[in-house]
Amino acid sequence: MNGPIALLASRLRVEEKALLAAFSARGADVVHVDARRLRFPLAEPPPWRFVLNREISATRARYAAASLETQGIGTLNSSHAIATCGDKWLTSTALTAAGVPTPAAALALTPEAALDQIAVMGYPVVLKPLSSSWGRRVSLIRDADAAQAVLEHCAALPAPQAHLIYLQEFVNKPGRDIRVVVVGGRAVGAAYRNADTWRTNVARGATTTSCELHDGLADLAVRAAQAVGAAIAGVDVVEDADGRLLVLEVNSGVEFAGLQRALGDGCNVAGAIADLVLRDAPVPARVAA
Amino acid sequence: MTTACPECDNGLTVGSGTRLSEILECGDCRSELEVVSVEPLILAIAPEAEEDWGE
Numbered sequence: 001m002n003g004p005i006a007l008l009a010s011r012l013r014v015e016e017k018a019l020l021a022a023f024s025a026r027g028a029d030v031v032h033v034d035a036r037r038l039r040f041p042l043a044e045p046p047p048w049r050f051v052l053n054r055e056i057s058a059t060r061a062r063y064a065a066a067s068l069e070t071q072g073i074g075t076l077n078s079s080h081a082i083a084t085c086g087d088k089w090l091t092s093t094a095l096t097a098a099g100v101p102t103p104a105a106a107l108a109l110t111p112e113a114a115l116d117q118i119a120v121m122g123y124p125v126v127l128k129p130l131s132s133s134w135g136r137r138v139s140l141i142r143d144a145d146a147a148q149a150v151l152e153h154c155a156a157l158p159a160p161q162a163h164l165i166y167l168q169e170f171v172n173k174p175g176r177d178i179r180v181v182v183v184g185g186r187a188v189g190a191a192y193r194n195a196d197t198w199r200t201n202v203a204r205g206a207t208t209t210s211c212e213l214h215d216g217l218a219d220l221a222v223r224a225a226q227a228v229g230a231a232i233a234g235v236d237v238v239e240d241a242d243g244r245l246l247v248l249e250v251n252s253g254v255e256f257a258g259l260q261r262a263l264g265d266g267c268n269v270a271g272a273i274a275d276l277v278l279r280d281a282p283v284p285a286r287v288a289a
Numbered sequence: 290m291t292t293a294c295p296e297c298d299n300g301l302t303v304g305s306g307t308r309l310s311e312i313l314e315c316g317d318c319r320s321e322l323e324v325v326s327v328e329p330l331i332l333a334i335a336p337e338a339e340e341d342w343g344e
Contacts, residue, residue, distance in 0.1 A: 009310065010310065057339060057342055132343065134344070253344045
């Protein structure tokens with residue numbers, strides 16, 4: 001298949017600019033495609049031989065990946081990986097099935113059922129929307145009054161999916177968690193995400209510092225990425241009170257600017273992703289003279 | 290290349306490597322701005338984050 005490689009993104013953030021620079025440094029023909037302008041007529045395959053999917057909207061990313069796969073165009077990540085990572089319950093079940101240690105979790109199909117499950121799990125407990133990112137609407141519930149209030153808010157939301165309640169054991173982490181980036185089955189770097197609050201998302205102001213990527217951490221992250229089928233993954237790991245490492249979640253559209261800042265020249269995430277894409281993308285067919 | 294912030298009219302200078310869909314921040318009003326045209330350089334207020342945005 002001919003045509004360039006496409007980088008699909010509606011926003012060019014630090015990460016996408018680094019990726020375009022990495023492709024350029026490798027002499028690869030890569031075009032930026034704005035996902036907001038994209039259409040997929042059934043009988044008209046897009047003119048790319050491979051797509052690196054960096055779309056910030058999880059919905060657009062998933063449907064773009066599924067459409068491209070249907071039309072025989074390779075994509076990273078796959079629609080299966082995006083769908084699994086984009087749903088906290090599917091992630092928990094995939095990690096558990098693969099034997100990857102992860103905090104205890106439960107899905108309640110109604111807010112009322114969630115109250116019953118919280119009574120079993122006890123307090124504190126963490127309530128998360130099934131599909132949210134950047135720590136958005138994630139709640140640490142410390143008592144029954146707070147549980148009642150948050151669940152009433154969930155019940156009042158219009159989307160039926162918002163009435164499905166994902167509950168996760170609260171892990172009393174030491175003011176930080178660990179982000180490991182996995183590319184093509186290899187952990188390429190790790191950084192602590194430090195915060196004064198219990199949420200340690202960089203999008204919420206957490207700072208990043210270098211973390212030793214020891215064998216146990218690297219192996220755990222690679223197994224987690226494999227469990228959800230993600231070739232490119234940001235694996236979030238927490239240390240519990242006993243020092244055990246647990247995988248909190250896996251991100252298929254990994255933001256790596258914070259980790260890259262912390263690790264400096266010792267790690268090249270964009271380069272690793274570019275190398276993986278160039279390895280997986282079909283070689284363009286020669287055009288007859 | 291120079292242009293004005295569409296929010297506060299502050300003068301902005303951007304590098305020659307600026308790309309379409311790149312996100313910039315106005316140094317004066319801190320608005321997030323999207324590059325909607327490179328030649329000529331046109332900036333617009335960047336879209337607000339949506340519910341399904343993230344990693």
